[in-house]
Amino acid sequence: MQDISDAAEEFRFVVDSDAEGGRLDAVLAAAYPALSRSRLKDLILEGAVSIDSRSVVEPKYRVRVDETIVLVAPPPEDPEPQPEDIPLSILFEDDHLIVIDKPAGMVVHPAPGSPSGTLVNALIYHCGDTLKGIGGVKRPGIVHRLDKETSGVMVAAKTERAHKHLSAQFADHGRKGNLHRIYTAFAWGATQAAGGTVDAPLGRDAQNRLKQAVRRDGREAITHYSVTGRFGAEGWDVTQLSCRLETGRTHQIRVHMAHIGHPLVADPVYASGYATKINRLPEDAATPINALKRQALHASELGFAHPRSGELMSFTADLPSDLERLAAAMARYNRAKPV
Numbered sequence: 001m002q003d004i005s006d007a008a009e010e011f012r013f014v015v016d017s018d019a020e021g022g023r024l025d026a027v028l029a030a031a032y033p034a035l036s037r038s039r040l041k042d043l044i045l046e047g048a049v050s051i052d053s054r055s056v057v058e059p060k061y062r063v064r065v066d067e068t069i070v071l072v073a074p075p076p077e078d079p080e081p082q083p084e085d086i087p088l089s090i091l092f093e094d095d096h097l098i099v100i101d102k103p104a105g106m107v108v109h110p111a112p113g114s115p116s117g118t119l120v121n122a123l124i125y126h127c128g129d130t131l132k133g134i135g136g137v138k139r140p141g142i143v144h145r146l147d148k149e150t151s152g153v154m155v156a157a158k159t160e161r162a163h164k165h166l167s168a169q170f171a172d173h174g175r176k177g178n179l180h181r182i183y184t185a186f187a188w189g190a191t192q193a194a195g196g197t198v199d200a201p202l203g204r205d206a207q208n209r210l211k212q213a214v215r216r217d218g219r220e221a222i223t224h225y226s227v228t229g230r231f232g233a234e235g236w237d238v239t240q241l242s243c244r245l246e247t248g249r250t251h252q253i254r255v256h257m258a259h260i261g262h263p264l265v266a267d268p269v270y271a272s273g274y275a276t277k278i279n280r281l282p283e284d285a286a287t288p289i290n291a292l293k294r295q296a297l298h299a300s301e302l303g304f305a306h307p308r309s310g311e312l313m314s315f316t317a318d319l320p321s322d323l324e325r326l327a328a329a330m331a332r333y334n335r336a337k338p339v
Contacts, residue, residue: 025059083125101317135163152299165307186296187262190237195226198256222246231330267295
């Protein structure tokens, strides 16, 4: 019998003389070691196995030579996140929640391509077994997310009650409650106005499913922005922005700013066409941008109502060192200075 450890979702094989007379669940366990015998027994009982085109739901069934067995195998299950001793920058913690300053480069929860080293792995280690299962097995404690390369303030729940309460605040986006989220961003170009609102629905890009795009059939997405700094010299401009989210869609600020012609500095996805613009900058301004290797975006402030006491809480995170170096370099080219 052939090895099917790398089988597709549907596996088909013909019983040979070596397997003749064996129990169906035992034969499948030998052929499909990726699943345990108990799991295969459950699949048989659920009708996932057929022999010669007829469903067989009896694990004890004795197979015969030349019978064709078809197993509709389930997709591989993601392993339960495990604790990992990863340092956390903790801004606040009590029995109900924890607020951290997430560094750029850290994924929030395990996903294909990032099975470990995530914020969830770090939280499970820090909080212990009490965190496991809060809000779900795969993403315990998580009530909102930041992109991998976006740094800044995040809150996670440590109890089911806190998870439900905080999730409701994020779902409302602060329209009726006390949640607010403010981001610091550096964008290419000089905005015409000192501030504005981008109201443009977002959905998956039809040409690239890893990207988001403005789409008529997308989900409502609203970003409010205000200018906090203007920098530049002949041939180039960079604008520092404070962005407040009214909705929380994937890549929202990054897509919205690109949509109005001001993609974020060093954004590898939505500002790829601006890579050559760095060549126009003097060396002291170009160096910190080339060193970024990520979009110039930082979740600088997060406010919400405490899920237990109802107290209004607000937390801020200073710019990380890479964006601080960028800000310092830009300050040398402050367009607000008198000529």
